[in-house]
Amino acid sequence: MSAIILNDLSKSFNQKYAVKNVNLTVEKGELFCFLGPNGSGKTTTIKMMTGLLKPSEGTVKIANINIEEQPIEAKKRIAYVPDQPLLYPKLKGREYLEFIASVFEVNPTDYEQRMQKYTTLFSINDRLEELTEGYSHGMKQKLSLCAALIHNPDILFLDEPTVGLDPKSAREMKNLLRELCDNGMTVFMSTHILEIAEQMCDRVGIIKHGELITVATMNELKKERGSDSSLEEIFLELTADEEARTFISHMKEEESG
Numbered sequence: 001m002s003a004i005i006l007n008d009l010s011k012s013f014n015q016k017y018a019v020k021n022v023n024l025t026v027e028k029g030e031l032f033c034f035l036g037p038n039g040s041g042k043t044t045t046i047k048m049m050t051g052l053l054k055p056s057e058g059t060v061k062i063a064n065i066n067i068e069e070q071p072i073e074a075k076k077r078i079a080y081v082p083d084q085p086l087l088y089p090k091l092k093g094r095e096y097l098e099f100i101a102s103v104f105e106v107n108p109t110d111y112e113q114r115m116q117k118y119t120t121l122f123s124i125n126d127r128l129e130e131l132t133e134g135y136s137h138g139m140k141q142k143l144s145l146c147a148a149l150i151h152n153p154d155i156l157f158l159d160e161p162t163v164g165l166d167p168k169s170a171r172e173m174k175n176l177l178r179e180l181c182d183n184g185m186t187v188f189m190s191t192h193i194l195e196i197a198e199q200m201c202d203r204v205g206i207i208k209h210g211e212l213i214t215v216a217t218m219n220e221l222k223k224e225r226g227s228d229s230s231l232e233e234i235f236l237e238l239t240a241d242e243e244a245r246t247f248i249s250h251m252k253e254e255e256s257g
């Protein structure tokens with residue numbers, strides 16, 4: 001069964017499209033990377049997929065459930081880690097995790113086991129008795145990720161997940177996401193870091209001016225664009241405007257002599 005189905009999904013603000021006619025299917029267990037320049041519509045798309053923003057047109061289905069028609073049913077299956085972690089400053093880390101677990105009615109045994117596993121993995125287990133207002137950005141990000149995983153969602157949405165993480169934590173997170181997908185979770189993440197997309201994603205989708213211009217595996221992209229191309233070159237070529245594209249091809253000619 002497909003984990004996510006987007007059908008002609010559009011959102012406009014002040015009569016201007018931020019996202020336009022996006023059609024996309026993501027399969028269960030896939031690690032899907034969403035790439036695009038600043039302002040191309042990534043966050044707007046993720047907000048519609050997670051039920052935080054109402055589409056102007058089109059539909060979002062999560063595990064075959066229309067998120068507008070059955071929001072509670074759909075939201076039980078997902079978790080969302082925004083780019084700016086939103087925590088309750090006056091709660092301790094542990095209290096925040098307990099609160100999220102209670103909202104999702106996680107049983108105490110599962111809660112304890114997951115809380116231990118994820119907070120230890122991200123080395124925040126010894127800071128859980130502190131108020132989250134005293135956490136650094138990276139620690140907030142990690143707690144937000146632990147909270148997202150506490151109810152073992154079918155689908156995990158992440159907006160720029162590695163921003164603010166130190167290299168060791170970023171690597172722990174990459175390994176964890178791969179492991180979760182191998183165990184059947186679906187991960188949909190946006191990133192600016194092309195290396196991450198290149199190293200770990202099953203497929204990438206590239207969005208430009210609100211339109212999904214390419215969806216492919218890394219191998220398919222390389223086959224189409226020449227096997228020597230890095231994702232960075234492919235991304236720049238696909239998303240650049242005419243002037244920049246001419247510049248890039250000029251640079252390439254010079255490089256190849």
Ligand SMILES: Nc1ncnc2c1ncn2[C@@H]1O[C@H](COP(=O)(O)OP(=O)(O)OP(=O)(O)O)[C@@H](O)[C@H]1O
Pocket residue numbers: 013014017018036037038039040041042043044045
């Ligand atoms: N609430 C809003 N009101 C008006 N315009 C908006 C609103 N939210 C987003 N937009 C516009 O929609 C477009 C897409 O924005 P979005 O935040 O989805 O881009 P993004 O790809 O996530 O960008 P970035 O990589 O910079 O985070 C932008 O032009 C943005 O200004």
